[in-house]
Amino acid sequence: MARKKNSSADVTGPRIRSAALRLFARHGYAAVSMRQIASEVGVQAGTLYLYTPDKQSLLFDLMQNHMQDLLSELAALPDVQSPLAELQQFTRFHIRFHRARSDAVFIAYMELRNLEPKNFERIEAMRRQYEAHLEGILARGKAERLFDLPDTKLAAFALIAMLTGVNTWFREGGRLSLDAVEEIYWRMVKKAVGG
Amino acid sequence: MARKKNSSADVTGPRIRSAALRLFARHGYAAVSMRQIASEVGVQAGTLYLYTPDKQSLLFDLMQNHMQDLLSELAALPDVQSPLAELQQFTRFHIRFHRARSDAVFIAYMELRNLEPKNFERIEAMRRQYEAHLEGILARGKAERLFDLPDTKLAAFALIAMLTGVNTWFREGGRLSLDAVEEIYWRMVKKAVGG
DNA sequence: GTCTATAGCGAGATAGAC
DNA sequence: GTCTATCTCGCTATAGAC
Numbered sequence: 001m002a003r004k005k006n007s008s009a010d011v012t013g014p015r016i017r018s019a020a021l022r023l024f025a026r027h028g029y030a031a032v033s034m035r036q037i038a039s040e041v042g043v044q045a046g047t048l049y050l051y052t053p054d055k056q057s058l059l060f061d062l063m064q065n066h067m068q069d070l071l072s073e074l075a076a077l078p079d080v081q082s083p084l085a086e087l088q089q090f091t092r093f094h095i096r097f098h099r100a101r102s103d104a105v106f107i108a109y110m111e112l113r114n115l116e117p118k119n120f121e122r123i124e125a126m127r128r129q130y131e132a133h134l135e136g137i138l139a140r141g142k143a144e145r146l147f148d149l150p151d152t153k154l155a156a157f158a159l160i161a162m163l164t165g166v167n168t169w170f171r172e173g174g175r176l177s178l179d180a181v182e183e184i185y186w187r188m189v190k191k192a193v194g195g
Numbered sequence: 196m197a198r199k200k201n202s203s204a205d206v207t208g209p210r211i212r213s214a215a216l217r218l219f220a221r222h223g224y225a226a227v228s229m230r231q232i233a234s235e236v237g238v239q240a241g242t243l244y245l246y247t248p249d250k251q252s253l254l255f256d257l258m259q260n261h262m263q264d265l266l267s268e269l270a271a272l273p274d275v276q277s278p279l280a281e282l283q284q285f286t287r288f289h290i291r292f293h294r295a296r297s298d299a300v301f302i303a304y305m306e307l308r309n310l311e312p313k314n315f316e317r318i319e320a321m322r323r324q325y326e327a328h329l330e331g332i333l334a335r336g337k338a339e340r341l342f343d344l345p346d347t348k349l350a351a352f353a354l355i356a357m358l359t360g361v362n363t364w365f366r367e368g369g370r371l372s373l374d375a376v377e378e379i380y381w382r383m384v385k386k387a388v389g390g
Numbered sequence: 391g392t393c394t395a396t397a398g399c400g401a402g403a404t405a406g407a408c
Numbered sequence: 409g410t411c412t413a414t415c416t417c418g419c420t421a422t423a424g425a426c
Binding site: 012043044046047050 | 409410411412413
């Protein structure tokens with residue numbers, strides 16, 4: 001639909017969210033002021049309140065969008081046949097998805113404590129859903145005796161922590177390409193569930 | 196040495212650090228006020244400045260003490276013979292040490308961004324030293340062909356992330372004892388470096 | 391060693407002009 | 409849709425009494 005006017009409203013909202021994402025990741029939710037966000041976008045502080053009811057909602061929206069993206073991209077992965085192939089697909093997906101969104105990943109983990117209880121519960125439910133997906137893969141592999149795992153829940157926690165850890169050290173243009181990193185991590189994952 | 200007076204100074208300092216540790220871990224450095232810390236200890240806000248020059252120094256002291264404890268306890272571990280035995284010892288030590296200090300661990304990771312550059316560099320140097328210790332174990336094991344690892348640096352990062360992850364879900368009195376958790380993680384670590 | 395009091399500042403959020 | 413101006417609050421840090 002053609003627009004009558006050159007409205008900046010459709011671009012200011014996303015720019016606010018983008019600036020908030022970056023600033024929250026860099027300095028922490030509590031340490032970032034609404035004025036800082038506004039200044040980054042090039043508007044006055046009051047203007048932010050046309051796009052979000054308050055600072056808390058801004059944080060929650062960022063985290064909710066991130067988790068929804070995560071779950072919907074996970075669901076959109078092509079079907080594969082064996083638990084081993086599923087696990088490889090999950091491993092590579094997790095590294096790639098998280099690497100491409102390091103700010104959002106950081107926030108979704110660090111700022112959980114700054115969510116109001118109701119908002120916290122909604123984010124946590126999505127995180128549990130993601131973990132359950134991996135645990136399902138591990139449980140199927142265990143049932144088929146492809147994997148040797150005394151506890152699939154612990155194994156899911158352990159693997160997710162290991163894979164998410166890539167974000168703490170990986171830098172574009174460093175010693176290894178992301179492809180190479182994926183390969184090395186996949187080898188460790190495969191051996192760890194071993195197999 | 197016997198004390199002349201029943202001074203509370205020797206107890207107030209530690210209590211301030213202990214309250215700050217818990218509050219920073221729970222709500223984040225930026226979100227915690229000096230008034231909150233003082234109120235927790237049962238003194239007025241101004242009193243805190245007898246024990247710390249400012250809020251930033253308080254944070255840095257907590258992180259520095261934590262890292263120094265980590266390195267000195269690591270150094271105090273009894274000598275063992277093979278890289279595999281060393282790795283097992285490291286695995287169990289890491290889980291136990293970090294589990295017992297979950298607040299400090301959380302802070303040492305989350306609040307790095309709230310350190311002034313100079314303080315940041317000092318903490319980072321200690322963290323690299325710890326990582327280098329694990330990488331040394333892995334490199335020795337690789338040299339003896341006990342471990343099959345394409346990249347010992349990545350493997351060290353991956354293992355530390357995996358082990359530290361225990362802190363995000365483990366609860367005393369839950370389904371598994373810490374001993375059982377150590378055993379399950381050690382099995383996964385051993386297979387992952389495999390071996 | 392701890393208190394009360396306060397200086398000086400910056401925060402989140404709102405009102406109303408344009 | 410954005411601005412300026414402002415309300416109200418809580419912050420870090422300090423001064424000085426006891």
